[in-house]
Amino acid sequence: MTAPGDNEIQEWIGTHTDITERKLAEDALQQAKAELEIKVQERTAELQKLNEELRNSNQELEQFAYVASHDLQEPLRAVTGYSQLLVEEYQERLDESAQEYLDYIIDGAKRMQQLIQDLLAYSRVGTRGRAFTSTDCNVVLSEVLSNLQMAIAESQAIITHDPLPNVLADKTQLVQLFQNLIGNAIKFRRKDVPPQIHISAVRQEKSMGVGEEDFTQHYVWLFSVQDNGIGIKSQYLERIFEIFRRLHTRREFPGTGIGLAICKKIVERHNGRIWAESQLRVGTTFYFTLHESVT
Known part of the structure; x- marks a missing residue:
């Protein structure tokens, strides 16, 4: 029996690692990332749609403000003005009931004008605000x-x-x-x-x-x-x-x-x-x- 030479393999040494779980975890992570990206895209689309709806709503408020400040108030001014003229010019010919009715007309028109002005102020809080x-x-x-x-x-x-x-x-x-x-x-x-x-x-x-971080x-x-x-x-x-x-x-x-x-x-x-x-x-x-x- 001869001694083995220097170049001969004397022994094999090796290890075996099961990477199945790590591979499954990596696949699950990739899937989670893909699902998250899809959700982010969907949420972004929803926000863009909401912003567009908000812009449309603000435009409608602006249109309302214009109508309220012009078209609605003008006929009310006419009602109030002509009612007051009736009282001033025909007061001696008006009996007590007619005078009372005119007072109701004038009061109602003034309250409607105030209501329109307040609605106008309310609608402009967000649309006409300054920096x-x-x-x-x-x-x-x-x-x-x-x-x-x-x-x-x-x-x-x-x-x-x-x-x-x-x-x-x-x-x-x-x-x-x-x-x-x-x-x-x-x-x-x-x-x-x-x-x-x-x-x-x-x-x-x-x-x-919740979720805010600021130092x-x-x-x-x-x-x-x-x-x-x-x-x-x-x-x-x-x-x-x-x-x-x-x-x-x-x-x-x-x-x-x-x-x-x-x-x-x-x-x-x-x-x-x-x-x-x-x-x-x-x-x-x-x-x-x-x-x-x-x-």
């Missing part, structure tokens, strides 16, 4: 109080406020928001005491939504408009922001029931939220949030 800029809420409030000076004087309202911040907003809509809320506080006052209204703002850190801090301002008015029953606190929602008759309080709906639409356009807390015969506090202006 957001750094806005001093103290300046906004000063303008609002100037606009409401007659109502403030007649009601002997006492209006106070804390120092207010700068926010990122459409100033024109911010004026409208504050004016509607303060005007409501004056309107829905108690008869036994003059209205007292206080406006304040508190800075809060913005909570991130920078964001802040919002929580505003409050507090009054000592007649208050609102708790079951109506959610419904008061619905368009045309009225809790009182026109004889008790005038208006079209659109003001708070406009407030809600303005706040939502600013990516905020609005709500109210109230107690009957104690008062109501409206809260809303706006984003801090970053300097």
Whole structure:
């Protein structure tokens, strides 16, 4: 027996690995990716369709705004104008019933004009809004109080406020928001005491939504408009922001029931939220949030 040479194979060494599971996992991953891509494409198509529908809706709102501001108001002006001429020129010939009927006509036409104007304002919140800029809420409030000076004087309202911040907003809509809320506080006052209204703002850190990741801090301002008015029953606190929602008759309080709906639409356009807390015969506090202006 001879010793094996240096070039002869003495021993085979090998391993065996079953890659079936890994191959199945890779195939499953590829299939999942393909399905995800299909879902993304489908969702993208849905969003494009929704955006197109939104654009069409905005165009329809613009058309409505044009009709409301021109075609609908013109005949109402004629009704109001000619009715007032009848009263002025033929007042001595009109008996008490005729005078009463004309008063109803004039009042109805004026209320319809106000309704059209409010609907027009509501429709334009999203379509005619201006770009957001750094806005001093103290300046906004000063303008609002100037606009409401007659109502403030007649009601002997006492209006106070804390120092207010700068926010990122459409100033024109911010004026409208504050004016509607303060005007409501004056309107829905108690008869036994003059209205007292206080406006304040508190800075809060913005909570991130589910799935949101951001390593920078964001802040919002929580505003409050507090009054000592007649208050609102708790079951109506959610419904008061619905368009045309009225809790009182026109004889008790005038208006079209659109003001708070406009407030809600303005706040939502600013990516905020609005709500109210109230107690009957104690008062109501409206809260809303706006984003801090970053300097």
